[in-house]
Amino acid sequence: MTKKYNWAILGCGRIATKFASDLKLLPNANLYAAASRDLTRAQDFANEYGFEVAYGSYQELVKDPKVDAVYIATPHSHHHEHTLLCLNHKKPVLCEKAFAMNLTEVNEMVACAKNNNTFLMEAFWTMFQPSFQKAMEIVRSGELGKLKIVRSDFAFNAPFIEDKRLYNIKLGGGSLLDIGIYPVFAALTSLGIPETIKSFAEFSSTGSEESLSMLFKYKNGEMANLTSSFSSYSPTQTEYLCENGYLVLNPRWFTPTDITICKEGGDVYTIESEHREGFGYQYEAQHVMECLDTGLIESPKMTWEISRNLMGVLDRIRIDAGIFFPDHDKQMFF
Ligand SMILES: NC(=O)c1ccc[n+]([C@@H]2O[C@H](COP(=O)([O-])OP(=O)(O)OC[C@H]3O[C@@H](n4cnc5c(N)ncnc54)[C@H](OP(=O)(O)O)[C@@H]3O)[C@@H](O)[C@H]2O)c1
The missing domain is CATH 3.30.360.10 (Dihydrodipicolinate Reductase; domain 2)
Incomplete structure (x- = not known):
């Protein structure tokens, strides 16, 4: 019998609304939990899209044993932090693009997925169109x-x-x-x-x-x-x-x-x-569940190497054009 996955949304912003609405198209996806930094926002989001549980912090979400997969929909600056939070609680992660702020962060996220033997994929939805x-x-x-x-x-x-x-x-x-x-x-x-x-x-x-x-x-x-x-x-x-x-x-x-x-x-x-x-977000979500069905921690389609190569090239573009993120690039350049 096909497993039904309890999906959780981390960060109730704009893109999370579209992803949640596409999740409803998948019979093996259960809209389970929504987490926001603000409980009222999480409750409103959960009510609107039909999630069962609402949390007023991301920490509460990752401690819920019923959560099977987390979609991270926070700004790029927080993808590294929120991915590590989920993976360290053994929660499979589908994290929005850009996967992180630089290649150092991506490498740490991949290492964390391996250490925790837990699924991680960049939500690059175009790959699945x-x-x-x-x-x-x-x-x-x-x-x-x-x-x-x-x-x-x-x-x-x-x-x-x-x-x-x-x-x-x-x-x-x-x-x-x-x-x-x-x-x-x-x-x-x-x-x-x-x-x-x-x-x-x-x-x-x-x-x-x-x-x-x-x-x-x-x-x-x-x-x-x-x-x-x-x-x-x-x-x-x-x-x-x-x-x-x-x-x-x-x-x-x-x-x-x-x-x-x-x-x-x-x-x-x-x-x-x-x-x-x-x-069109249902294709990547369906793929995540197929990977989880077979116990994979890395997608064979949107591999870690693709995410690494992409971020490596974005870093090179930034260096050439003089685009820096002072809060994140310390690790990258020094
Ligand atoms: N694949 C696509 O088609 C697509 C399209 C648009 C965006 N994206 C990606 O999705 C991510 C989110 O984009 P968005 O347009 O949904 O952004 P947004 O509307 O600003 O929402 C981001 C959410 O992140 C949470 N958050 C956590 N820490 C935050 C902080 N310090 N400042 C602001 N928000 C914070 C907030 O949720 P809570 O307050 O509920 O915790 C906020 O609502 C980005 O990485 C973006 O590249 C992808």
């Missing part, structure tokens, strides 16, 4: 010839609120860890780790990075041209430019979407998304 997987299958098949250039963007004009997480350096503010991570992921999953990185940043008045241009060059001449910004809008699409044509993951490319293919000679066609309901 049927449209992204289909695009990767086509690009890797060689049907369009060799992949030469990846162009990817993610930008929107984000209201300037100094103390909120998008512009607050203490909370990991800046476009890179919030949305720039997606174009970087697009390049890494198709071309791998670049040999050379050039990046240019523009900063807001809080000192947080606001716009970013990133160029990757690979050993065999491939390139990636990536953009993220909180000060403008962009199509938010990813283009894989190949020798015999190109493939476009249409806007918003990192969510469930359609694929357009253009082949040499002008043949253009669209592969429509198979996705029918929800936002």
Whole structure:
């Protein structure tokens, strides 16, 4: 008989609402507990989405023996701390992107998962989208010839609120860890780790990075041209430019979407998304439960190596563009 998992939400913010609503689509997921720093907020969240229990602290949540899996939905600046809290209480973790603030933190999280023999995965939902997987299958098949250039963007004009997480350096503010991570992921999953990185940043008045241009060059001449910004809008699409044509993951490319293919000679066609309901967070949650069903502590799809490589490249981009997080980077640079 399929096990039903008691899911818990750690941090009742914006993304937690979408994840909770998608969890409801999974028959083997039980919406069990919601924890907030504020009990009333946890209760409101639990009532709205149908969770059985509400906690006014994260510490209480991890002590509950009935919790089978925790979704961490706090700002990036707190992912390391909250992941260690859960893992040290043997709670399997699905932690939002960006997985942490730098590679040192990611390495400590992975070591903690191994020491506690407990599941840990970065909630990089794009990896599990049927449209992204289909695009990767086509690009890797060689049907369009060799992949030469990846162009990817993610930008929107984000209201300037100094103390909120998008512009607050203490909370990991800046476009890179919030949305720039997606174009970087697009390049890494198709071309791998670049040999050379050039990046240019523009900063807001809080000192947080606001716009970013990133160029990757690979050993065999491939390139990636990536953009993220909180000060403008962009199509938010990813283009894989190949020798015999190109493939476009249409806007918003990192969510469930359609694929357009253009082949040499002008043949253009669209592969429509198979996705029918929800936002698309159910795919990663389902995968976590499949891993737990078979006793895995590491996902075979969103591996620790992928998360490490991603964070390693984000660190290199930050060093090149002069983007620093003083509360976290002490370990990284000294
Ligand atoms: N996968 C995706 O599509 C997606 C989309 C958006 C965001 N995200 C990721 O999810 C994470 C949360 O983003 P969000 O947009 O949901 O943020 P948010 O609305 O600001 O919510 C974050 C929550 O974290 C908790 N928290 C704990 N310590 C905090 C602190 N010192 N300051 C502020 N909040 C704190 C708060 O919950 P309580 O007060 O209830 O404890 C807060 O509501 C980020 O890492 C982001 O990158 C992913």
